[in-house]
Amino acid sequence: MKGILKLAFKLLVNDKGKYAALLVGITFAVFLMVQMTSIFSGILAKASSTVINLGAKVWVLDPAVNNVANSIPMPDYVLNAVRSIDGVEYAVPMYSGGALVKLKSGVFQSVTILGLDDNSLVGRPELIEGKIEDIYAENAFIVVDDAEISKLEHPRTGTEFELNDHRGVIVGIAKVASSGLFGIPTLYTTYSKAIQYIPSTRFTIAFILIEPKSSDAIPHIQNQVKRLGYEALTEEQFMQKISNYYKYKTGLGTNIFIMTIVSFLVGLSISGQTFYTFILENLEKFGALKAIGIKGKELVYMILFQAVLAAVIGYGLGVGFCTLIITIAKLKVPEYSANITFSTLSFAFVMVLIIAGISSYIGIRKVLKIEPFDIFRS
Amino acid sequence: MAPAISANKLTKWFGEGDLRAFAVREVSFEAYFGEILFIVGPSGSGKTTLLSMISGILRPNSGTVAIDGVDIWKLASDQIAEFRLNKVGFVFQDYHLFPRLTTAENVAIPLILKKQNWDESIKKAAYYLEIVGLKNKAELPPVKLSGGEQQRVALARALVSQPDLMIFDEPTASLDGDTGRRIMDFVKNNILTDKRCILIVTHDSRIFEYADRMMKMEDGKIVGIEKGRND
Numbered sequence: 001m002k003g004i005l006k007l008a009f010k011l012l013v014n015d016k017g018k019y020a021a022l023l024v025g026i027t028f029a030v031f032l033m034v035q036m037t038s039i040f041s042g043i044l045a046k047a048s049s050t051v052i053n054l055g056a057k058v059w060v061l062d063p064a065v066n067n068v069a070n071s072i073p074m075p076d077y078v079l080n081a082v083r084s085i086d087g088v089e090y091a092v093p094m095y096s097g098g099a100l101v102k103l104k105s106g107v108f109q110s111v112t113i114l115g116l117d118d119n120s121l122v123g124r125p126e127l128i129e130g131k132i133e134d135i136y137a138e139n140a141f142i143v144v145d146d147a148e149i150s151k152l153e154h155p156r157t158g159t160e161f162e163l164n165d166h167r168g169v170i171v172g173i174a175k176v177a178s179s180g181l182f183g184i185p186t187l188y189t190t191y192s193k194a195i196q197y198i199p200s201t202r203f204t205i206a207f208i209l210i211e212p213k214s215s216d217a218i219p220h221i222q223n224q225v226k227r228l229g230y231e232a233l234t235e236e237q238f239m240q241k242i243s244n245y246y247k248y249k250t251g252l253g254t255n256i257f258i259m260t261i262v263s264f265l266v267g268l269s270i271s272g273q274t275f276y277t278f279i280l281e282n283l284e285k286f287g288a289l290k291a292i293g294i295k296g297k298e299l300v301y302m303i304l305f306q307a308v309l310a311a312v313i314g315y316g317l318g319v320g321f322c323t324l325i326i327t328i329a330k331l332k333v334p335e336y337s338a339n340i341t342f343s344t345l346s347f348a349f350v351m352v353l354i355i356a357g358i359s360s361y362i363g364i365r366k367v368l369k370i371e372p373f374d375i376f377r378s
Numbered sequence: 379m380a381p382a383i384s385a386n387k388l389t390k391w392f393g394e395g396d397l398r399a400f401a402v403r404e405v406s407f408e409a410y411f412g413e414i415l416f417i418v419g420p421s422g423s424g425k426t427t428l429l430s431m432i433s434g435i436l437r438p439n440s441g442t443v444a445i446d447g448v449d450i451w452k453l454a455s456d457q458i459a460e461f462r463l464n465k466v467g468f469v470f471q472d473y474h475l476f477p478r479l480t481t482a483e484n485v486a487i488p489l490i491l492k493k494q495n496w497d498e499s500i501k502k503a504a505y506y507l508e509i510v511g512l513k514n515k516a517e518l519p520p521v522k523l524s525g526g527e528q529q530r531v532a533l534a535r536a537l538v539s540q541p542d543l544m545i546f547d548e549p550t551a552s553l554d555g556d557t558g559r560r561i562m563d564f565v566k567n568n569i570l571t572d573k574r575c576i577l578i579v580t581h582d583s584r585i586f587e588y589a590d591r592m593m594k595m596e597d598g599k600i601v602g603i604e605k606g607r608n609d
Binding site: 372 | 468474483487499
C-alpha cells in the first residue's frame, strides 16, 4: 500500500499547477474560516472581560441581564439575603456603569466605571503603578492600562479629569487579563464613590459577587438565589450566557456563521473544481490502471490520500497564515480581537476534511465509473 | 499443455430489447504459447470487445474464456484484477503513460501495484527500459519522448511483470512505417517466448507479416483464421 500511496503522492505533487491551485483553495478557505471564528472567539472573550478580570466565583444578577455592560440594579435587601444563604463565605456588591469624563484637553470620553466593595475591594486589579489603598483617597480612580488607555490621553498617576462636575484623579495604573469589547477605557473606584459620582437609579447594586465556602455549596446558593427572583451564575455560566447572547440575540453569530459558510463554500468550490479537473485529466490513466490490475479500493485509497494530503497541507498553511496575520494585526492594532482557540482550529479541521471528502467523493465516483473497456474503445 | 487462450462461444451484446446489438456472437478459438495471433477486421467488427473479454476487462453475456486453463470469468472481480496484474500485459493504443511520472516510474507501475518495494520496482523498470533500448531515458517524463519511444515505454510497462499473455491494441497505429516495423521486430525477436502468447488487434496491414496466425472478424464473428505470412 505504501508504494501505491507514493504513486498517488507523485501524481498529485508533480502536477504543480493543480497542486498549487488545490492548496491555494484549501489554504484560503482555512484562512477565512479560522479568521472568522477567531474574530468571533475574540469578541466573545472581550465581551466577558469584566467577568474574567474580576474573577468572582459566583455572580448574582437579574435574570434579564445578558451581559456586564447592561446590568439591572438590584435592591440592597438582595445583598443581605444572599449573605445569609448557607454556604456563602462572603458576598459583596459591585457597581458597573458607563460615564463621560472630561479630559484636560476639554475632550469628552466615554468610560466604564467599576465600583468595588469598599470594605474588601474584591475583584481589584493588579497594579503596575501606584498603591491599592490610594483608591480610598478623595476623587481616586485607577485606570486600566489596556489598548484603550490612550483615549484618556495617556494618563499617569496624578492625572486629573472631570466626571459629572466632580474632580477625578488617577491614583494607580492597573493591568487586567482581558480588555473590553466596546473600545472604551475602564476606571476602577470604590462602590460608594461610584454611586456618589455617577447619576444612579433607586437601586445601585449591578452585581453581587459571591465567594462560596466550597464548590459543593454552589448549587444550593443558586437555588436560594433563584427563590429570591434572581440568578446566581458561576463565572463559566455567566460567560456562557454572555456568549449565547452575542451568538443568538445580536445577529453577530449569524453573520459570522454565514461568512464562515461562505468561506467553506469558496474553499470547496476552488478545491473541488481543481481536484475534479485533476481527476478528469487523469481519468484515462486511472482507467488504464484498472485495466492493468489495480483494485477499486486501491484507487479509492489513492484518491482519498491525495485529497486528505492536500487538505492537511492546506490546513497547515491556512492556520499558519492566519496566525501570522493575527499576530501582525495585534502588534499594530492592540484592540484587535481575535483568538485562535482549540475549538476554532478543530472546527476548521473538520470543515477542511469535509471539503476533502466532498472533493474526493466526486473524483472517486468518476474513477470508479470508468470502465477499462472504454480505454480500449478510445 | 493447455492452450494459452481458449475462448468458447463468447457472446457480448449491448443494450436490451429492441436496442440490443450484438458486438460478438458465439466466438470460439484457441491461441497458443509462443504464438503471435493477430485479430483483424473492419471497425465495429467486434475486435476490441473480444480482446476485452479475453483479457478479463469486459464480462461476456455468455461463453467462457480460459487463460492457461483458468476460467477467468468464474473468478471474483478482485481476483480478476489480480489475474490481469499477474498474467496479462497491456500495450494500449494511446499508451496511457502518466505524464507527471518519470519513464521508469511509469514502467514500474505494475510492480508497485503488486506491492513490491518502490526502489526495487524502479530498478527492475530501469532494466526493462534497457531491454527496450531506453536506458538513458529512465528519468525523463514520457512527454519528452517520441511516439516510438513512448510505445517502447508502454511495452516495457507491459513486460515488467513478465506476463504470460500480452495484448497489443493497435500498436503501430500512430507510428510511421519504419518505427512500426522496428517495434514489431523487437516484439517478435525479444518479447515472444515459448511461454508467452501475444495477441494483437490491428488495422495496419504493414505489420501483418509478423503474425503467426491472423483471425479475421466481421459483424462480431470470426470469418476466417489464416496462417501468417511468416510461416
